Each structure stands twice: as C-alpha cells, then as structure tokens.
Amino acid sequence: MINTKSLRADFPILSRKVHGKRLVYLDNAATTQKPMQVIQAVKSYYESHNSNVHRAVHKLSDEATEAYDEAHEKTASFISAGSYEEIVFTKNATEAINVVANDFSRKLKKGDEIVLTQMEHHSNLVPWFNAAKMTGAKIKYAEIDGNGELKMQQLRKIITKKTRLVAVTHASNVLGTINPVKEIAEIAHDKGALAMVDAAQSVPNMPVDVKKIGCDFLAFSAHKMLGPTGLGVLYGREELLENTEPLVFGGDMIKEVTFENASWNDLPWKFEAGTPNVAGAAGFSAAMDYLIKLGMGNVRKHELQLAKHAMKRLSEIRGVEIYGPQAEKRTGVISFNMKDVHPHDVSSILDSEGIAVRGGHHCAMPLMRLLGIQGSVRASFYVYNTMEEIDALIDALNKVKKIMKV
Ligand code: 7TS
Numbered sequence: 001m002i003n004t005k006s007l008r009a010d011f012p013i014l015s016r017k018v019h020g021k022r023l024v025y026l027d028n029a030a031t032t033q034k035p036m037q038v039i040q041a042v043k044s045y046y047e048s049h050n051s052n053v054h055r056a057v058h059k060l061s062d063e064a065t066e067a068y069d070e071a072h073e074k075t076a077s078f079i080s081a082g083s084y085e086e087i088v089f090t091k092n093a094t095e096a097i098n099v100v101a102n103d104f105s106r107k108l109k110k111g112d113e114i115v116l117t118q119m120e121h122h123s124n125l126v127p128w129f130n131a132a133k134m135t136g137a138k139i140k141y142a143e144i145d146g147n148g149e150l151k152m153q154q155l156r157k158i159i160t161k162k163t164r165l166v167a168v169t170h171a172s173n174v175l176g177t178i179n180p181v182k183e184i185a186e187i188a189h190d191k192g193a194l195a196m197v198d199a200a201q202s203v204p205n206m207p208v209d210v211k212k213i214g215c216d217f218l219a220f221s222a223h224k225m226l227g228p229t230g231l232g233v234l235y236g237r238e239e240l241l242e243n244t245e246p247l248v249f250g251g252d253m254i255k256e257v258t259f260e261n262a263s264w265n266d267l268p269w270k271f272e273a274g275t276p277n278v279a280g281a282a283g284f285s286a287a288m289d290y291l292i293k294l295g296m297g298n299v300r301k302h303e304l305q306l307a308k309h310a311m312k313r314l315s316e317i318r319g320v321e322i323y324g325p326q327a328e329k330r331t332g333v334i335s336f337n338m339k340d341v342h343p344h345d346v347s348s349i350l351d352s353e354g355i356a357v358r359g360g361h362h363c364a365m366p367l368m369r370l371l372g373i374q375g376s377v378r379a380s381f382y383v384y385n386t387m388e389e390i391d392a393l394i395d396a397l398n399k400v401k402k403i404m405k406v
Contacts, residue, residue, distance in 0.1 A: 002294060002302040004386045010035035010290075011384055021354025024389045029173050029201060029333050029380035030358055031223045034283075038226055041286035045279045053278055054252055054269070064278050071281035072268065078288050079199075079218065080209040081235050085267040088234040088241070089276060093200040094123040095247070096219035096234035097167075099271060100196055101127030103244045104165060110136030113162045115193075117142040117150060117179070118370055119172040122363040124198040128167060142168070144370070148175035148324035156187055163193040170202035174362045174378065175323055176307070176330030178202070185214045194240070200224060203233075204382075205303055205331045207296040210235055222280065226383075227287035231280035234271070241267050248273040291383075299383055303332030306381040306390060310334055313394045319406060320397070323371060332381035335362070338397065340406045343375040349403055350377075353396040 008014050013033050016023055025033060045067065051060035053068045072084040081087055090096045104114070114128050118141050132139050140163075142155040159166060166188040171178050185195035196217040202208055203218075204225035210218055217240070222231040236244065246253055246264065250273035255263045264270035291299065307327040311334060314320050319339035324330055338346055347359030360375045361368045368375060379393060 002298050002383055004302075004384055007294075008384050008386075010037065012036060012039070014384060018354040018356070019352050024353075024355040024392050026379040026381065026385065026389065026393060027356045027358050028382035028385070029224070029362075029378065031229065032204065032226050032382050033384070034226055034228070034287075035290055037290055038228065038283045038286045042228060042279050042283040045282040049282075050279075052275055067282045067285070068276065068278050071285045074285050074288050075233055078292070079203060079235060080211050082211075082238060086235055086238050086241065088236065088268040088271040089281065090219075090232040090234055090271075091230060091277075092223070092232035093198065093219045093221040094127075094232070096232045097124055097196070097198065098127045099234050099244065099247045100167075100217050100219075100236070101131045102247045104128075104137075105131035105134040106245055108132075108135035108137040108164060111162060112137040112164045113140055113160065114138070115140050115142060115155075115159055115163050115166040115168075115188075117155075117168050118144050119148070119150075119175060119177065119364065119367050120167075120169055121173050121198065121200070122365070123200070124167055124169060125366070137164070144175075144177075147326075147329075148172070148177050149329065150177075150179055150184075152180070152183070155184065159187050159191050159193060161191055163188065163191055165194045165196060167196040167198065169198040169200075170208070171199075171205065171331045171333070172324070172364075172367075173201050173333060174335050174364045174367055174376065175325070176333035176335075177325055178206075178329060178331060181215065182213050185216075189214070201331060201333065204291075204299075206300040216240055222284040222287060225287055226290055227284040228277075228280040230277050231284050238267065241271075244271075246271050246273065250274050252276075294383060302383060303381050304328065306385055306387070307332045307334060309387055310379060310381070310390045310393070313390060314397075317394065317397055317401070319401070323376060332385075333378065334380070335376040335378045337373060337376050338400060338404075338406065341400060341404045343377045345404065346377045346397070346400050349400045350393070350396050353392075353399065355393055355396050357393075 253273040343359035
C-alpha cells in the first residue's frame with residue numbers, strides 16, 4: 001500500500017499555502033505535482049550534464065545522449081513495448097496523436113471510416129476531424145450509456161470492413177470510465193482496422209501493457225505522471241512506425257541530405273526533429289523510477305480507495321449529481337455538479353478554501369452536450385492524496401451550499 005504520510009514529504013509544493021489555507025490539490029487529471037526526485041533530476045541535468053544529443057563527440061554530449069536514450073528504454077519497459085525503437089518522444093499526448101492523424105490524413109481515402117467514442121478529449125477528436133476533412137473519410141462514434149460506459153454492442157456494429165482505425169481513450173478524463181481497450185483492439189483487428197489508445201489518463205494511474213492490450217499505437221504525457229511538462233510519448237508497433245510519415249522535418253531526423261532530397265533516420269529518431277527536451281527526459285526517467293518503486297498496482301489500489309470514499313461522501317450531499325460509473329470501473333476522476341450552482345462558482349469557492357479542482361468542459365465539449373450540461377466540477381486524485389483531503393473537499397462543498405443558499 002502507499003504510505004501517503006512519508007510520500008507527501010517528497011512533494012515540496014504540497015506544503016505551500018493557498019489563500020492562507022493548506023493546499024489540497026485535486027486537479028491531477030490536468031497535471032500532477034512533481035516530487036523532489038524529479039525536480040532534482042532536471043536540476044542535476046542542467047548543472048552537470050547539459051549538452052545537445054546525438055551529435056558532438058565530447059563527454060557532456062555523451063552523457064546527455066545516454067540520459068536521453070535511457071529515458072526511451074525506460075519508457076519502453078514501463079509500458080512493455082518491444083524496444084526503444086517503438087517509443088517516440090513528442091511535446092505531449094496531443095502531438096503524439098497528431099503524428100498518427102497526420103499520417104492517416106495522407107493515406108485515408110474517400111469512403112474509409114474512423115471510429116472514435118463519445119467520451120474523447122478534444123485531443124483525440126480534432127486531429128481526426130482534420131484527417132477526415134483532408135481525405136473525405138467519415139467519422140463514426142461509439143456511444144455511451146447512462147452509466148458513462150461504452151455500448152459495446154453498438155461499437156461492434158459500427159466497426160466494419162470500411163474502418164481503417166479505431167481511436168479510443170483508455171480512461172475518460174471526465175467520467176473516469178476505464179474502457180475495455182483490449183477487447184476493442186481485437187474487434188478492430190478482426191475487421192482489418194488498426195487500434196490507437198489515448199492513454200493520457202491510464203498510463204499514470206494503472207499498470208498498462210501495450211502487448212497485452214494488443215494496440216497498434218498508444219499516446220500519453222509525462223506531466224500527468226509526476227514528470228515534467230513538455231514531454232509526451234507515442235508508442236507504435238515497429239513495422240507501423242517504419243511506414244508512418246514524420247510530422248516535423250529538420251535536423252536529427254535524417255540519415256542523408258542532398259540539395260534535392262533527404263532520407264529518414266532510424267526509429268524513433270525520424271520522428272524527433274530538432275533539439276529535443278533532454279532535461280524533460282531526465283526528469284521523466286526519475287518520475288518512472290518513482291512510480292516503479294511505488295508499484296503501478298498500488299497506485300491503482302490507492303486511487304480506487306480514494307474514489308470509493310469520495311463517491312460515498314459526495315452522494316451524501318443533497319443536490320450533488322455524479323457522472324460516470326461506480327468507483328471500481330473508473331480511475332480517480334470524479335466529475336459532478338451541484339444543483340443550481342455553476343461549476344465555475346463551485347470551483348472558485350473551493351479555491352478560496354485552498355482546494356484546487358477543475359470546473360468547466362474539460363476539453364470534452366461534445367460529451368458535455370451529450371450529458372446536457374455546460375460543464376462540471378472535477379476532482380481527480382493521485383498518489384499523494386489522502387482521505388482527509390476528500391473530507392476537506394466535502395466540508396468545503398457544504399460551505400458552497402451555505403454561501404450559494406442551495
Ligand atoms: N487525452 C486525454 C484523455 C486527456 O485527458 C488529455 C489531457 C489529453 C489527451 C491531452 O494531453 P496533453 O498532455 O497533450 O495536454 N487532459 C487534460 C484535462 O483533463 N485537463 O487538462 C488536461
């Protein structure tokens with residue numbers, strides 16, 4: 001089990017005050033806080049090893065290159081990919097999805113179909129709109145039921161011989177719903193389609209094994225799993241990445257350049273044009289080490305405990321409506337609304353109590369429309385959150401009711 005008491009001491013920001021109150025940080029689905037080990041890794045990189053990678057033959061460049069390449073290898077092992085060649089570092093999960101969508105926008109034909117779900121983040125919607133617009137391909141949606149879970153029967157029906165790709169979130173950033181991505185990848189493959197998983201909300205929160213899932217592509221961000229901002233990951237099966245066009249062109253992604261032409265570097269470097277985020281990679285390695293030490297199974301258990309407690313306590317407040325499935329079927333993400341109070345008002349009052357949650361559409365406007373709401377309040381938990389912090393959230397929500405007279 002996770003011992004939050006000793007673990008919290010690793011996170012300097014958790015001891016700061018907000019509006020004179022102790023910080024209760026419950027906005028982890030947006031980004032997580034960073035432990036000293038990660039901050040130290042970035043600092044030590046700049047203090048002692050800073051150099052460019054994959055070019056000069058001097059000691060510092062060797063060290064920077066080693067740190068950067070090692071981060072790829074660690075990532076491959078973290079999600080059980082075949083090798084570091086299958087791990088592309090991008091700016092964030094959004095860019096990772098765009099690499100794949102860009103390639104599809106060159107290859108799709110009129111009449112081809114892409115299947116998405118109604119619970120996607122804008123990052124796994126808008127790039128596909130662009131691919132569809134460029135090619136005349138059609139987008140279809142797997143629907144969700146009243147519990148915020150995918151209707152698997154309907155999903156099976158809309159994946160056909162015309163489907164080229166099924167792109168689905170592993171866990172919803174609004175509902176918390178964990179989707180059966182292994183089953184979905186199997187259904188896609190049965191029809192000859194590829195399967196892409198948006199794992200921005202799953203790799204940080206539970207054990208994820210790309211081989212077990214059987215997906216073709218998978219995307220996530222370091223900053224949602226204790227790592228630095230500015231670093232994302234695209235996993236792709238080697239033979240698929242070999243046949244995927246780069247999104248960005250320039251230095252370091254080439255093998256040979258003449259005045260007329262260029263050939264691409266080996267995987268994964270052909271996707272990593274320009275000077276990459278080496279310091280971010282050093283920090284990300286430290287973040288993965290931290291999570292490996294905790295054990296991703298324990299991370300999942302801890303979040304489940306918090307989600308159960310939060311759902312029980314939230315449902316005791318009259319006028320609070322929670323969206324999405326029961327705790328066992330979700331990550332530590334809970335979206336809710338308080339009757340007759342705008343989510344921004346709830347978030348503002350919580351902020352004045354030192355409690356950070358997100359209020360709004362959570363970059364999932366179509367899902368909001370489907371739920372018949374403009375937005376929601378979202379509390380999302382991570383390894384350092386405690387039962388007492390959830391109780392503080394509940395006390396503050398009761399205060400909201402008093403202030404708003406509802
Ligand atoms: N996919 C999902 C499911 C997400 O939740 C997010 C970010 C992304 C993709 C994009 O990740 P990025 O690192 O490229 O930004 N979600 C959120 C959120 O829920 N609140 O802030 C960012």
